[in-house]
Amino acid sequence: EAQVTQNPRYLITVTGKKLTVTCSQNMNHEYMSWYRQDPGLGLRQIYYSMNVEVTDKGDVPEGYKVSRKEKRNFPLILESPSPNQTSLYFCASRMMDRGSGMQYFGPGTRLTVT
Amino acid sequence: AQTVTQSQPEMSVQEAETVTLSCTYDTSESDYYLFWYKQPPSRQMILVIRQEAYKQQNATENRFSVNFQKAAKSFSLKISDSQLGDAAMYFCAYRRGITGANSKLTFGKGITLSVRP
Numbered sequence: 001e002a003q004v005t006q007n008p009r010y011l012i013t014v015t016g017k018k019l020t021v022t023c024s025q026n027m028n029h030e031y032m033s034w035y036r037q038d039p040g041l042g043l044r045q046i047y048y049s050m051n052v053e054v055t056d057k058g059d060v061p062e063g064y065k066v067s068r069k070e071k072r073n074f075p076l077i078l079e080s081p082s083p084n085q086t087s088l089y090f091c092a093s094r095m096m097d098r099g100s101g102m103q104y105f106g107p108g109t110r111l112t113v114t
Numbered sequence: 115a116q117t118v119t120q121s122q123p124e125m126s127v128q129e130a131e132t133v134t135l136s137c138t139y140d141t142s143e144s145d146y147y148l149f150w151y152k153q154p155p156s157r158q159m160i161l162v163i164r165q166e167a168y169k170q171q172n173a174t175e176n177r178f179s180v181n182f183q184k185a186a187k188s189f190s191l192k193i194s195d196s197q198l199g200d201a202a203m204y205f206c207a208y209r210r211g212i213t214g215a216n217s218k219l220t221f222g223k224g225i226t227l228s229v230r231p
Contacts, residue, residue, distance in 0.1 A: 031217075033218060035219075035221075040123075040223055041223060042118075042205060042221035042222055042223045042224055043205065043219070043221040044221070045218045045219070048216050048218060050216070056216065058216070058218060059218075088157060090159060092159075092219075096213070097213065102161070103161070103219065105158070105159035107156075107157070107158055108157045108158070108159075110157075
C-alpha cells in the first residue's frame with residue numbers, strides 16, 4: 001500500500017528538549033516536504049526536498065532542520081523546541097513533475113511544547 | 115507570491131441539500147493546479163477534487179464538483195446531496211505547474227463545514 005508514515009503521532013515535550021519527527025514514504029518519490037497546520041492559518045510549508053541531499057527552506061523554516069540522506073526518509077528536527085512550535089505537522093511526498101501529480105500526506109503529528 | 119483566500123470560516127448545510135464553499139486565489143502564473151482537500155476529525159488530508167488551469171471544463175467527482183472561473187480567479191466547491199460524513203474542514207489549495215523547482219501547495223485558511231441531520 002502506497003503511504004507516508006510519520007512518528008510519533010502525538011508528542012508532548014518541554015521547551016529546549018531536542019526532538020525528531022520521522023517521515024518515510026514507500027513510493028520512491030523524489031519530492032518530500034513538511035507542513036505545519038495552525039488554526040486560522042491553514043497549512044504552511046516548513047522545508048522541502050527535491051531529492052537526496054537536496055533540501056531548502058519553505059515559508060516558515062525558523063527553528064527547524066531537516067535532512068535527506070535516503071530517498072524514502074525525511075525527518076524533521078527541532079533542536080530547541082519552543083511553545084510557538086506547538087502545532088499539527090504533516091509530511092508529504094509526490095513525484096517530481098509539473099505539479100499535476102498526486103500528493104500523499106502522512107497522518108499528521110500533534111506536537112505540544114510546554 | 116501566490117495567495118489563496120477562503121473568506122468563510124464556517125458553513126452549515128442540511129443533510130441531503132447542496133452547499134457551495136468559496137475560494138479565490140491570486141497568481142500571475144498561467145500554468146497551475148487547484149485542489150480541494152477534506153480534513154475530517156481524524157486530521158487526515160484527503161484529496162477531494164483537482165482542477166488543471168488549462169482545462170476549461172469543470173472537474174467533477176461524484177457528488178463533488180467545482181466552478182472554476184479562471185478570469186475571476188475563483189474556485190468554488192459544490193457538494194450535492196450532503197451527507198453526515200461530509201462534515202469536516204475543507205481547504206482550497208494552489209500549486210504552480212513547474213518542473214525542477216519547489217512546486218509547493220499554498221493553502222487557504224480552511225472552512226469548517228457542519229452537516230445538520
